[in-house]
Amino acid sequence: MAVKFELIKECKQTKARLGRLHTPHGIINTPVFMPVGTQATVKTMTPEELKDIGAEIILSNTYHLYLRPGSKLIREAGGLHKFMNWDRPILTDSGGFQVFSLGPLRKITEDGVEFRSHLDGSKHFMTPELATEVQMDLGSTIAMAFDECAPYPCTFEYAREALERTTRWAERCKKAHNRMDQALFGIVQGGMYRELREQSARELVELDFPGYAIGGLSVGEPKPLMYEVLDYTTPLLPADKPRYLMGVGSPDCIIEGVIRGVDMFDCVLPTRIARNGTAMTSGGKVVIRNAVYARDFTPLDHECDCYTCRNYSRAYIRHLFKAEEILALRLVTIHNLYFLLRLMEHLRKAIAEDCVPEFRKRFFEKYGYDGEEI
Amino acid sequence: MAVKFELIKECKQTKARLGRLHTPHGIINTPVFMPVGTQATVKTMTPEELKDIGAEIILSNTYHLYLRPGSKLIREAGGLHKFMNWDRPILTDSGGFQVFSLGPLRKITEDGVEFRSHLDGSKHFMTPELATEVQMDLGSTIAMAFDECAPYPCTFEYAREALERTTRWAERCKKAHNRMDQALFGIVQGGMYRELREQSARELVELDFPGYAIGGLSVGEPKPLMYEVLDYTTPLLPADKPRYLMGVGSPDCIIEGVIRGVDMFDCVLPTRIARNGTAMTSGGKVVIRNAVYARDFTPLDHECDCYTCRNYSRAYIRHLFKAEEILALRLVTIHNLYFLLRLMEHLRKAIAEDCVPEFRKRFFEKYGYDGEEI
Ligand SMILES: [Zn+2]
Ligand SMILES: [Zn+2]
Numbered sequence: 001m002a003v004k005f006e007l008i009k010e011c012k013q014t015k016a017r018l019g020r021l022h023t024p025h026g027i028i029n030t031p032v033f034m035p036v037g038t039q040a041t042v043k044t045m046t047p048e049e050l051k052d053i054g055a056e057i058i059l060s061n062t063y064h065l066y067l068r069p070g071s072k073l074i075r076e077a078g079g080l081h082k083f084m085n086w087d088r089p090i091l092t093d094s095g096g097f098q099v100f101s102l103g104p105l106r107k108i109t110e111d112g113v114e115f116r117s118h119l120d121g122s123k124h125f126m127t128p129e130l131a132t133e134v135q136m137d138l139g140s141t142i143a144m145a146f147d148e149c150a151p152y153p154c155t156f157e158y159a160r161e162a163l164e165r166t167t168r169w170a171e172r173c174k175k176a177h178n179r180m181d182q183a184l185f186g187i188v189q190g191g192m193y194r195e196l197r198e199q200s201a202r203e204l205v206e207l208d209f210p211g212y213a214i215g216g217l218s219v220g221e222p223k224p225l226m227y228e229v230l231d232y233t234t235p236l237l238p239a240d241k242p243r244y245l246m247g248v249g250s251p252d253c254i255i256e257g258v259i260r261g262v263d264m265f266d267c268v269l270p271t272r273i274a275r276n277g278t279a280m281t282s283g284g285k286v287v288i289r290n291a292v293y294a295r296d297f298t299p300l301d302h303e304c305d306c307y308t309c310r311n312y313s314r315a316y317i318r319h320l321f322k323a324e325e326i327l328a329l330r331l332v333t334i335h336n337l338y339f340l341l342r343l344m345e346h347l348r349k350a351i352a353e354d355c356v357p358e359f360r361k362r363f364f365e366k367y368g369y370d371g372e373e374i
Numbered sequence: 375m376a377v378k379f380e381l382i383k384e385c386k387q388t389k390a391r392l393g394r395l396h397t398p399h400g401i402i403n404t405p406v407f408m409p410v411g412t413q414a415t416v417k418t419m420t421p422e423e424l425k426d427i428g429a430e431i432i433l434s435n436t437y438h439l440y441l442r443p444g445s446k447l448i449r450e451a452g453g454l455h456k457f458m459n460w461d462r463p464i465l466t467d468s469g470g471f472q473v474f475s476l477g478p479l480r481k482i483t484e485d486g487v488e489f490r491s492h493l494d495g496s497k498h499f500m501t502p503e504l505a506t507e508v509q510m511d512l513g514s515t516i517a518m519a520f521d522e523c524a525p526y527p528c529t530f531e532y533a534r535e536a537l538e539r540t541t542r543w544a545e546r547c548k549k550a551h552n553r554m555d556q557a558l559f560g561i562v563q564g565g566m567y568r569e570l571r572e573q574s575a576r577e578l579v580e581l582d583f584p585g586y587a588i589g590g591l592s593v594g595e596p597k598p599l600m601y602e603v604l605d606y607t608t609p610l611l612p613a614d615k616p617r618y619l620m621g622v623g624s625p626d627c628i629i630e631g632v633i634r635g636v637d638m639f640d641c642v643l644p645t646r647i648a649r650n651g652t653a654m655t656s657g658g659k660v661v662i663r664n665a666v667y668a669r670d671f672t673p674l675d676h677e678c679d680c681y682t683c684r685n686y687s688r689a690y691i692r693h694l695f696k697a698e699e700i701l702a703l704r705l706v707t708i709h710n711l712y713f714l715l716r717l718m719e720h721l722r723k724a725i726a727e728d729c730v731p732e733f734r735k736r737f738f739e740k741y742g743y744d745g746e747e748i
Contacts, residue, residue, distance in 0.1 A: 039697040041697075043699065084690065085686060326704075327418065
């Protein structure tokens with residue numbers, strides 16, 4: 001088995017878990033947040049900077065790399081790790097989410113999905129076998145089974161068909177997968193329907209994957225609904241396997257996910273809002289372009305000791321944004337990722353010390369419980 | 375005196391000089407190349423990265439900082455060094471070149487230049503006194519006297535008027551300047567006319583500045599003409615003061631400048647072409663977007679040991695450019711600046727070892743003597 005999950009401790013008051021995921025590329029301490037490097041680079045960052053802020057695993061996108069520069073090219077380069085100069089674990093998504101998001105550009109059949117590239121309109125046919133082959137070519141540490149992510153909202157019938165196809169495709173992925181140094185995770189679907197989540201979990205657990213993702217959430221539904229689905233879905237998954245909630249990266253959703261037993265998270269949110277000039281800070285969001293910061297010579301977050309906060313003022317970062325300087329994007333990206341990675345560290349500590357509810361309360365008192373869409 | 379130039383050695387075969395410029399922010403080994411940080415940041419780079427590649431001094435632009443974020447704001451921040459987190463020397467240009475480049479947006483009088491901001495069209499009046507005050511507010515290590523840079527080509531009469539005004543303005547700058555921890559350099563003008571260069575140098579040397587720039591070159595004239603002007607201008611300047619050739623940064627022009635007795639250079643060229651995907655390498659320029667590099671898994675420059683060349687392939691950098699990733703700009707900027715800073719190091723070594731002509735010959739055999747406009 002390529003990866004092994006070690007469950008260290010379960011929280012006494014919540015379903016939060018402390019763990020370690022052992023992989024061929026090193027150990028990941030869970031709960032973990034995975035910065036997203038869509039196109040074989042976490043936007044604006046070098047691998048060394050990611051290590052400096054404590055990133056233990058990153059995510060990259062199968063769909064994007066398949067189209068450009070091509071997974072065969074990356075294989076020739078010696079794999080994704082070598083290509084992008086990152087020697088810690090990499091998780092690649094299945095490409096399913098991107099392909100299904102293409103809307104009118106794709107056509108689903110039992111065999112797979114025909115779609116047109118968003119880059120040049122070229123026609124492609126993605127199958128569970130091809131998605132698996134692409135990820136084997138990339139040589140990621142953890143590959144994901146090709147799934148059908150149903151939209152929100154959708155009917156019971158649509159969600160059922162999508163989940164059953166996801167199960168059949170998961171079997172085909174498993175059959176096609178033959179890289180012993182790579183783990184293949186299954187993805188639980190079923191929309192917002194408890195009965196369907198139970199069916200999906202039951203079918204996938206039977207296939208005995210070394211880890212499970214919870215897909216089809218963070219697709220536009222209200223946060224309370226996502227929490228409700230998590231409430232009944234995580235207990236359906238084996239305790240000795242890691243659980244990964246896809247596409248979730250706001251601090252509040254991460255905390256709510258952790259207390260419901262989720263071990264892994266990924267999201268473009270911290271890096272994307274950074275490039276728009278929004279910083280996550282201990283006191284809530286800071287929109288650095290605002291005029292109020294023009295002469296604010298204090299750091300982004302007075303509680304933060306990241307590279308950005310140790311060396312630069314809000315006034316300087318604001319100037320860089322106004323002047324459209326690339327360093328602006330770098331500095332806020334570093335801070336936001338550090339903020340989330342430090343949040344995960346604090347959560348792990350809180351689990352170890354059995355004070356998760358107190359930590360959660362303290363965090364929200366300062367950060368605010370923001371109503372943003374997930 | 376804020377800065378002191380120590381002339382260590384003069385080349386036996388050429389006019390090249392080896393020196394050290396002692397400043398309140400540290401020692402600069404000359405001949406030196408100064409990376410340009412127009413808006414209080416060397417585009418894409420952090421100060422630490424600049425130090426890593428050996429930058430000993432950077433240049434920043436008075437005109438740009440005066441308009442945004444404003445020199446008073448930077449003064450409030452504790453000066454430009456603190457604002458941008460760079461503790462080594464900074465040279466600020468006078469703003470003259472930018473203001474005079476505005477064309478129809480500016481009007482010259484004896485008192486100063488009325489111009490409209492390229493950012494918002496607002497009206498400003500720049501005088502020698504204001505240019506000096508702005509630079510004192512910025513607190514740069516070396517300030518430049520406000521000059522009138524004549525265009526190329528221009529008539530003898532125009533060039534004469536511009537140089538004489540530059541002398542009168544230099545006197546006013548000197549009178550207005552009262553920061554003891556900051557040096558003020560004069561700028562020799564005179565266009566492509568020997569007689570005028572002699573007049574300008576004579577008048578400025580009389581004012582006894584601690585350093586002299588040669589302005590009005592690299593403004594579109596053919597390279598041989600620039601070399602000819604340098605041939606007769608550098609000997610007019612005192613041997614015990616540093617000589618700075620403004621706006622020159624291609625490897626061939628730097629070498630030709632050094633053998634004519636120039637000590638300091640600056641140019642946006644290495645950073646600007648980097649962002650367009652052009653690398654300076656020991657074998658000449660590499661345009662990394664070219665399809666020929668798609669599967670080239672070798673470094674940008676096999677003779678280079680910069681961060682980029684140690685860790686990334688041409689194929690990866692090309693992918694980043696095609697995917698419009700910011701890391702692409704960072705990686706080639708690092709390489710190009712390192713390439714030029716290493717060239718300066720090699721030139722200093724060649725002067726120390728009396729083998730400048732041989733070094734020059736070897737360099738051009740590999741790099742090519744490119745015919746690009748300066
Ligand atoms: Zn910070
Ligand atoms: Zn290099």
